[in-house]
Amino acid sequence: MAKTWQPLAGIKILSFELAFALPAATRALHDLGAEVVRVSPPARQVDRYVGYIDGVFQGKSSISIDLTKAEGRALAGKLAAKADVVCNNFRPGVLEKYGLDAATLRAADSALITLQVSGYGTPGPWSRYPAFGPSTEAAGGLNRLLADEGEVPVRIGSAVFSDQLAGRYSVLAIAAALEERRKSGNGAALDLSMTACVTHMLGQPMARAQATGETPPATKNRDSRFVPQGVYRCAGSDEWIALSVATDKQWQILATLLNASELMALAEVTLAPDARVEQRKRVQDSIDSALREYCLRCNKDELATKLQALGVPAAPVRTTQDQALDPNIQSRGALQLLKHKTPVLGHRAHPHAPLPWRVVGRSRRAQSNYRHTGEDNERVLLRWLGMSAAQCAELKAAQVLYVEPPLDLQPRRKANSHDPEHAVKLGLPI
Amino acid sequence: MRVLELSCTAAAGYAGALLAGLGYQVDRIDCSVGQNAPAADDAGQQFLHHAKAELAAAQPLRSTAAHIDVSNYDAVIEDVGARGLQRLGWSFRRLRAASSALTLVSLSPFGLRGAYKDWQGSDLLAQAVGGVMHTSGYAGEPPMMLPGEAAYMIAGLHGASAVICSGFATARGAESGGAHIDISAQDTFMQHWIRHVEEYAYSGTRMERQPRNPAGLHYRHTAPASDGWVYLLALREPWQDLAAFLGLGEHLPGDAFAPGAAQPEWQSMESAFHDAVASKSKYEWFDAAAELGWTFAPVEDPFAIAASPQVVARGGMGQTTSDEHTAALPIPPLPWTISS
Numbered sequence: 001m002a003k004t005w006q007p008l009a010g011i012k013i014l015s016f017e018l019a020f021a022l023p024a025a026t027r028a029l030h031d032l033g034a035e036v037v038r039v040s041p042p043a044r045q046v047d048r049y050v051g052y053i054d055g056v057f058q059g060k061s062s063i064s065i066d067l068t069k070a071e072g073r074a075l076a077g078k079l080a081a082k083a084d085v086v087c088n089n090f091r092p093g094v095l096e097k098y099g100l101d102a103a104t105l106r107a108a109d110s111a112l113i114t115l116q117v118s119g120y121g122t123p124g125p126w127s128r129y130p131a132f133g134p135s136t137e138a139a140g141g142l143n144r145l146l147a148d149e150g151e152v153p154v155r156i157g158s159a160v161f162s163d164q165l166a167g168r169y170s171v172l173a174i175a176a177a178l179e180e181r182r183k184s185g186n187g188a189a190l191d192l193s194m195t196a197c198v199t200h201m202l203g204q205p206m207a208r209a210q211a212t213g214e215t216p217p218a219t220k221n222r223d224s225r226f227v228p229q230g231v232y233r234c235a236g237s238d239e240w241i242a243l244s245v246a247t248d249k250q251w252q253i254l255a256t257l258l259n260a261s262e263l264m265a266l267a268e269v270t271l272a273p274d275a276r277v278e279q280r281k282r283v284q285d286s287i288d289s290a291l292r293e294y295c296l297r298c299n300k301d302e303l304a305t306k307l308q309a310l311g312v313p314a315a316p317v318r319t320t321q322d323q324a325l326d327p328n329i330q331s332r333g334a335l336q337l338l339k340h341k342t343p344v345l346g347h348r349a350h351p352h353a354p355l356p357w358r359v360v361g362r363s364r365r366a367q368s369n370y371r372h373t374g375e376d377n378e379r380v381l382l383r384w385l386g387m388s389a390a391q392c393a394e395l396k397a398a399q400v401l402y403v404e405p406p407l408d409l410q411p412r413r414k415a416n417s418h419d420p421e422h423a424v425k426l427g428l429p430i
Numbered sequence: 431m432r433v434l435e436l437s438c439t440a441a442a443g444y445a446g447a448l449l450a451g452l453g454y455q456v457d458r459i460d461c462s463v464g465q466n467a468p469a470a471d472d473a474g475q476q477f478l479h480h481a482k483a484e485l486a487a488a489q490p491l492r493s494t495a496a497h498i499d500v501s502n503y504d505a506v507i508e509d510v511g512a513r514g515l516q517r518l519g520w521s522f523r524r525l526r527a528a529s530s531a532l533t534l535v536s537l538s539p540f541g542l543r544g545a546y547k548d549w550q551g552s553d554l555l556a557q558a559v560g561g562v563m564h565t566s567g568y569a570g571e572p573p574m575m576l577p578g579e580a581a582y583m584i585a586g587l588h589g590a591s592a593v594i595c596s597g598f599a600t601a602r603g604a605e606s607g608g609a610h611i612d613i614s615a616q617d618t619f620m621q622h623w624i625r626h627v628e629e630y631a632y633s634g635t636r637m638e639r640q641p642r643n644p645a646g647l648h649y650r651h652t653a654p655a656s657d658g659w660v661y662l663l664a665l666r667e668p669w670q671d672l673a674a675f676l677g678l679g680e681h682l683p684g685d686a687f688a689p690g691a692a693q694p695e696w697q698s699m700e701s702a703f704h705d706a707v708a709s710k711s712k713y714e715w716f717d718a719a720a721e722l723g724w725t726f727a728p729v730e731d732p733f734a735i736a737a738s739p740q741v742v743a744r745g746g747m748g749q750t751t752s753d754e755h756t757a758a759l760p761i762p763p764l765p766w767t768i769s770s
Contacts, residue, residue: 005609007599024621032595053628119725121767124743129720135727138661139738143652143729145577146566153652153659153729156576157565157639158623165622166765168587173766175594176452182601189769193744196765199735201587202578203447203762204440204474209732210747210760211473216732221554221575225468229554231563231572238638240573242558246550308549315546315555317573319564320630320637323620326559327545334617335627350631353624356617357592358543360522360610411633422634 005362006033011178012384014039014083015060016100018047020133020160021194022089022117023056024167029174030059031355031365034085037061037380039076040373048407052370054160055338055352056167059367063381064374064402067098071400075381080105080112082384085174087115091130092122102189112187113177117170121193131194133162140198145205148218165201166194227280228254228287231317232295234303240317241300243291243307248276250312257310260290321419324351324426332358337429338367344409347428374403431455431597434503435482436518438462440553440579441537441615442509443478444586449507449593450481451764457503458482459494461510477761480750491518500528504600505593509537509582512547522610532608533596535589539581541614553615556581560619565626568642584622585615645696647673652729653704655712659729662707662715667724669693675722676706713739736760 011034015026018041030036038060051057063079066072077100080086086105088095095101102114116122119131120139134155137143140162146154170192177188199206208216223229226244228251234241245251255263263286266279280287295303300316307314318326324335335351344350354364377396381387395401419425431454435446438461450456458479462468468475485494491510495518500506506525508515515521515536522534536542539551540559549555557563557575567574592611599605620627626637644650647669651662664672670687673679681702685691693699707715712728719726730738736747748763750756 005605007595007604009599009604010602050625053632054625055628115766120740121744121765124740126716126720126740127743129716130723130725131727132663132665132725135661135663135725138652138659138663138727138729139740141730141732141735142576143661144659144731146574153661154567154574155650155652155661156562156574157567157637158562158626160625161562161622164624165584168584168591169765172448172587172591172594175591175598177768179594179598179601182598186770190766191769192766193740195740196744196762199741199762200765201580201583202732203444203477203583205578206732206735207473207477207750207759207761210736211476212733214733219575219577221572223552223554226552226554229552231554231558231575233572238564240558240564242554242563242575244552244554246552308546311550313550313552313555315549315551315558317558317564318561320561320623320626320635323561323623323627324631326616328540328559328614328616329620330545332541332544332614332617334614334620345632350628352628353621356613356621357588358541358612358614360612362609409632411635417636417638419630419634419636422630426631428631 002361002363004365005359006365008178009033011035011085012083013037013085013087014079016088016090016095018089020050020054020056020163021166022087022170023051024164025117025170025174026060026087027056027058028167028171028355033365037063037079037376037384040064041067048373049409052407052409055367057370058338058352059365060371061376061380062371062373063377064404066400066402069400071395071398073098073100075395075400076100078385079380081109083112084178085113085115087117087170087174089117092116092118092127106187106189110187111181111185113174113181113190114187115170115174115190115192117166117192117194119194121196122191133160133194136162136194137198140195141202141206142198144215145202146218149215162194162198166192166197169197169200222284224281225277227277228284228291230288230291232291234295234298234300236299238319239300241295241298241303241314242317243312243314246313251280253310254312258290258294263287263290321422321425333364336367338369341369345411347423347430349429351426372404372406374401377401377403431504432457432502433593434498434500434506435459436461436506436508436510436514438514439509439582440478441582441585442507442589444583445507445535445537445589445593446482447478448587448590456482457485459485459498461491461514473759476750476756476759495519500525500532503529503532504597505533505535507535507537507589507593511538512542526608530608531600531606533593533600534608534610535592535613536610537585537589537613537615539615541617542612544614546616551615553579553582556585556615556619560616561623561627562619565623565637565639567639569639571639571642573639581615581619585613585618588613588618646693647696647699647703653707655710655715656708657711658731660707660712660715661727661729663726664719664724675719676703677709678702678706
């Protein structure tokens with residue numbers, strides 16, 4: 001087994017976290033070698049479900065402290081004093097109430113790095129407004145860019161897109177702050193806005209909007225540099241293929257395959273390169289029409305493989321059902337079966353996503369199971385604060401620490417979209 | 431820390447932009463060629479490349495590469511692919527011979543290893559195999575790609591983190607021999623709909639695109655307020671509470687607010703719903719909903735976003751550097767603030 005690559009080994013992170021965005025960040029930081037302790041508030045069922053199903057709580061230790069008690073706040077403060085990074089995605093102001101805010105913690109230790117993640121960031125009039133990821137996608141400009149003027153803005157169909165995005169920017173922010181601290185010895189207080197993450201990822205169309213004074217038209221799967229480019233229905237139920245033609249040679253191959261005489265004639269015309277793209281753009285609707293007719297008869301995977309073999313860029317559009325079966329995802333280990341301690345919903349393992357970077361010649365840090373609320377109380381207090389089992393027992397008796405039983409997971413399935421064969425298709429062990 | 435960027439797409443371009451924004455010195459070789467090269471005056475390119483040193487227009491690439499002293503760099507970030515590196519006469523082994531602790535981050539649509547390693551890609555194709563698309567858009571219509579080269583940008587975001595993490599490990603002595611990090615836009619994009627992938631794996635739930643005009647009063651509406659669109663996200667709230675909040679009470683039958691009452695036909699409410707939403711501005715709805723703990727949101731127009739009160743309160747937009755050819759342009763600043 002190759003040595004694992006853990007660039008953040010030795011870094012201690014204390015995370016007051018809920019829902020998805022920050023847990024996604026600290027999950028990635030764990031995968032990079034950091035030791036992450038999640039301070040769990042009394043768990044809402046939905047948070048536990050999210051942590052379990054999405055895997056964002058994996059790998060972290062869980063300690064449950066009653067922060068409404070003075071002893072609980074003191075204990076959390078002692079843990080924070082041992083951490084390199086303290087982060088939270090409670091609503092801004094909540095940790096202030098407990099004396100665990102960035103200013104208080106950093107006054108005691110200027111080398112500490114703190115991170116506050118929220119929907120809109122602080123300061124500002126919206127800083128304490130509640131948000132789910134999809135709210136921040138709308139406020140960050142994403143929904144509007146998917147529609148033309150006058151059309152209803154489009155919500156993307158992920159539920160966690162913006163959360164995951166904020167998690168990834170949080171990783172970058174913390175990594176940069178750690179590197180800065182290594183050089184200067186100074187920590188920092190970081191404040192990340194999920195909405196601003198969406199806007200920054202959209203930096204190119206945002207810059208175009210600022211340059212022209214208007215929102216760019218929705219591209220709707222097209223790109224002025226790739227003609228044709230689009231998504232076309234294939235055989236099967238709601239199956240699609242995506243295609244991007246980048247060069248004249250690729251277009252000639254595709255036109256020959258389509259066997260549409262008018263389009264083939266277009267492919268044979270000798271013009272300056274720029275003019276050839278412009279020429280194809282003028283008839284893109286006709287090209288799309290021929291492609292729609294052709295693709296409808298084909299299996300998406302077979303056609304993508306065939307086109308790629310011919311040198312034409314194409315790829316199947318993955319569904320929730322076949323994402324885990326994608327040959328490239330499988331061969332790269334981008335989803336790996338995680339074995340549970342006890343079967344979950346009848347199966348001993350389910351696929352989960354590890355850190356999506358492949359470090360050549362090195363292995364990824366092994367994935368580990370969800371830790372239920374308070375499962376690591378004693379281990380964390382011993383390791384970080386040197387507390388004895390008796391001291392932990394006292395805190396538990398005083399209800400400063402608590403433990404919740406493992407989640408009894410129930411599927412949240414919609415009856416009309418349930419695939420009873422999913423476990424067989426994915427090869428889940430019973 | 432000095433970073434050399436070889437970019438022909440937004441992937442390495444954005445990684446370099448993030449690093450430059452964090453104060454790293456980024457030297458760029460523009461490797462985009464031919465019909466697929468973005469227009470030089472594109473404002474999107476200004477966002478990506480304004481804070482970097484442009485080493486040369488890389489034609490021919492090999493002769494440009496021959497003049498680069500890699501030992502001057504701590505990291506190389508590239509999206510030219512395995513063939514592109516070959517054309518340059520470069521490999522990780524060769525680069526590391528010149529700079530022993532070098533980090534090489536390779537960004538590509540499908541990765542340098544795997545079943546699709548020889549496939550040709552684009553941002554659209556990375557989005558297609560990386561998910562999210564299939565559940566975006568409307569039922570019966572083609573799945574919709576996300577704008578702004580989202581898959582490449584996200585791969586670039588990972589690339590920037592990889593450069594810093596690897597450099598951090600080397601500087602602390604935790605790693606000594608550098609690292610070659612292979613990041614696939616498919617892998618990184620897939621993480622952005624991981625819930626749907628996991629829901630299917632655990633429970634067999636298939637996620638599908640929703641109808642273009644869903645009937646009923648529910649939390650998914652996006653509707654026109656008096657000055658723009660507002661997203662009425664009030665997850666798990668009873669429909670009657672949402673109706674009352676919007677001021678629809680007088681348009682509903684008397685028994686509509688009885689416990690467990692079903693919604694009246696959408697047609698009987700739709701017109702009143704739109705009139706009600708149009709009676710206030712998007713920010714008025716947003717403010718009022720937030721007071722109740724609801725998660726409405728203004729649907730911001732990319733041009734107008736610079737004037738959003740929240741963006742202004744957090745310091746406003748950033749700006750590109752200007753030179754004799756280009757004027758300074760407002761651009762989004764890094765999404766986090768730092769105070770010491």
